[in-house]
Amino acid sequence: MMRKTSVILLSAATGAALMLFVTQPRAVFMGSSARAATADTYRQLNLFGDVFERVRSDYVEKPDDTKLIESAISGMLTGLDPHSSYMDAKSFRDMQVQTRGEFGGLGIEVTMEDGLIKVVSPIDDTPASRAGVMANDIITNLDDEAVQGLTLNQAVEKMRGPVNTKIKLKIIRKGQDNPIDVTLVRDNIRVRSVRARVEADDIAYIRITTFNEQTTEGLKREVANLSNQIGDKLKGYIIDLRNNPGGLLEEAVTVSDSFLEKGEIVSTRGRNAEETQRRTAHSGDLTKGKPVIVLVNGGSASASEIVAGALQDHKRATIVGTRSFGKGSVQTIIPLGSGNGALRLTTARYYTPSGKSIQAKGIVPDIEVLQDVPDELKSRTDTKGEASLRGHLKNDGDEKTGSQSYVPPDAKDDKALKLADDLLHGIKNSASAAPTPGGDNKATTDKPKAAN
Structure with a gap:
C-alpha cells in the first residue's frame, strides 16, 4: 500500500518544516457528476500537454524541459495563494537546513510582493542586520540582475552562496528618493532564536x-x-x-x-x-x-x-x-520523491x-x-x-x-x-x-x- 508523507509548516516568509504525519489513501467511488468533472480535468491536462509540446518544438531556442515543467508547477502553486510554492531539490535541502537553525547566506526573511522581493525582517546579528537592511525594504536587483521575473525560491538561492563571498543588493526604501546600493558579505548564519x-x-x-x-x-x-x-x-x-x-x-x-x-x-x-x-x-x-x-x-x-x-x-x-x-x-511540505524537490501547499x-x-x-x-x-x-x-x-x-x-x-x-x-x-x-x-x-x-x- 502506498503512503504519502508530508510535513506541515508555518511561516510568513520562506518555509520551514514543522510536523510529520502519515496519511493513508482512501478509496474513492465516483458518481456521474464526479466522472464528468474528472473527464473535464483530463481535457485540461491534454491542453497543457499540447502547449508543452508546441513550446518544445517551436520556441525560438531549444528550451530546457526540466525548467519548463518546474515553471509550470511553480505557476500553478503561486496562483493559489501567497504561501504555496514549488521548491526544487536544492531549495528543499536549503529549507531543511534552515529549520535546524544554521544556514549560509545573508540573514534576511523575505517574501514576494508584486514580482519583487520584500524584506519581512532581517535576522539579528547577521550581515543584513549589520548593514542596515530594514523590514519593508524592497529588493529590486541582485548583483545588478533584476529580481523581476524570478520566483521567490530563485531569488533566495541567488542571495545564498559560499561564506565570505559578496553580493550587491539594490533596495527601494519608502521615504528615500533614490535606490540604495548595499554590498553584503555572505556568512554562515547561525540563528540564535x-x-x-x-x-x-x-x-x-x-x-x-x-x-x-x-x-x-x-x-x-x-x-x-x-x-x-x-x-x-x-x-x-x-x-x-x-x-x-x-x-x-x-x-x-x-x-x-x-x-x-x-x-x-x-x-x-x-x-x-x-x-x-x-x-x-x-x-x-x-x-x-x-x-x-x-x-x-x-x-x-x-x-x-x-x-x-x-x-x-x-x-x-x-x-x-x-x-x-x-x-x-x-502549509504542508510534500516531498515529490528523490531529487524532485517538494511542494509547499496551503x-x-x-x-x-x-x-x-x-x-x-x-x-x-x-x-x-x-x-x-x-x-x-x-x-x-x-x-x-x-x-x-x-x-x-x-x-x-x-x-x-x-x-x-x-x-x-x-x-x-x-x-x-x-x-x-x-x-x-x-x-x-x-x-x-x-x-x-x-x-x-x-x-x-x-x-x-x-x-x-
Whole structure:
C-alpha cells in the first residue's frame, strides 16, 4: 500500500518544516457528476500537454524541459495563494537546513510582493542586520540582475552562496528618493532564536526571533539562567515576539505549552472535517505561574501569533504592542520523491483556543502601544500584513491592514517595553492601561488610551 508523507509548516516568509504525519489513501467511488468533472480535468491536462509540446518544438531556442515543467508547477502553486510554492531539490535541502537553525547566506526573511522581493525582517546579528537592511525594504536587483521575473525560491538561492563571498543588493526604501546600493558579505548564519537579559534588576526579558528546532530548548535554558540570576525577587517575564516571522509549528506549540498547565493551544482545520487536529497543553508551567507579558507588532506572524493567541485566550499573558501580521494558514511540505524537490501547499487554517481565525486580521493586543518614530522613518513604520497580499485566503468579517512594526533600537525609548516593566512592577495594572469605551485605540506609557 502506498503512503504519502508530508510535513506541515508555518511561516510568513520562506518555509520551514514543522510536523510529520502519515496519511493513508482512501478509496474513492465516483458518481456521474464526479466522472464528468474528472473527464473535464483530463481535457485540461491534454491542453497543457499540447502547449508543452508546441513550446518544445517551436520556441525560438531549444528550451530546457526540466525548467519548463518546474515553471509550470511553480505557476500553478503561486496562483493559489501567497504561501504555496514549488521548491526544487536544492531549495528543499536549503529549507531543511534552515529549520535546524544554521544556514549560509545573508540573514534576511523575505517574501514576494508584486514580482519583487520584500524584506519581512532581517535576522539579528547577521550581515543584513549589520548593514542596515530594514523590514519593508524592497529588493529590486541582485548583483545588478533584476529580481523581476524570478520566483521567490530563485531569488533566495541567488542571495545564498559560499561564506565570505559578496553580493550587491539594490533596495527601494519608502521615504528615500533614490535606490540604495548595499554590498553584503555572505556568512554562515547561525540563528540564535532565543536571547535574554535581566531587565530592571528583577524582570526576565526573553526575545524569540524565530521558531526553529532549537527554540524551545533555548527558552528553557534562558528561563533557568534568568531564574537563577534574579532569584526570589523575580517579578515576571517579558516574552518579545516583535518582528518574529514564524517557523516551526511544533516549536510554537511547545513554547506555548511552557507557560500553560492545560487546555487547547491551537487547532488546524483543513477542507474536510476529519482533518481537524487539536494540540493541547501538558501540566507543568516552566515559569511557575509568574506573570507574563507578550510583546507583538505588525511583524509578528504565524507561529508567533499561535503563541500570542494561546496565551491571550487562556488569560495567561497580557499582550502588549500593535496588531500582528495576520497569517492564519498552515502549509504542508510534500516531498515529490528523490531529487524532485517538494511542494509547499496551503492545506489548512489554524484557530486560537477560543475558535478565532486570525487570518488577514491578526492578534489584537490587550493594550495597544504606538512607538515614537524618528521623522526619517515615519513613512515606513507600518507593515501592511497578510490582508494586503495578493491572492491571500479571505476571512469572514472585516480584514485588517496596516500595523506598526517599528522597534526602537535603544531600550530606553521602547514604550511597549516600558509599559511591560510598569505592569510587572505594579506601577500600572492591566485595567488602568486597558481600552476604555470611546477611546482612540492608542495606549502609551505616559497616558494609556483606548484600544479595540
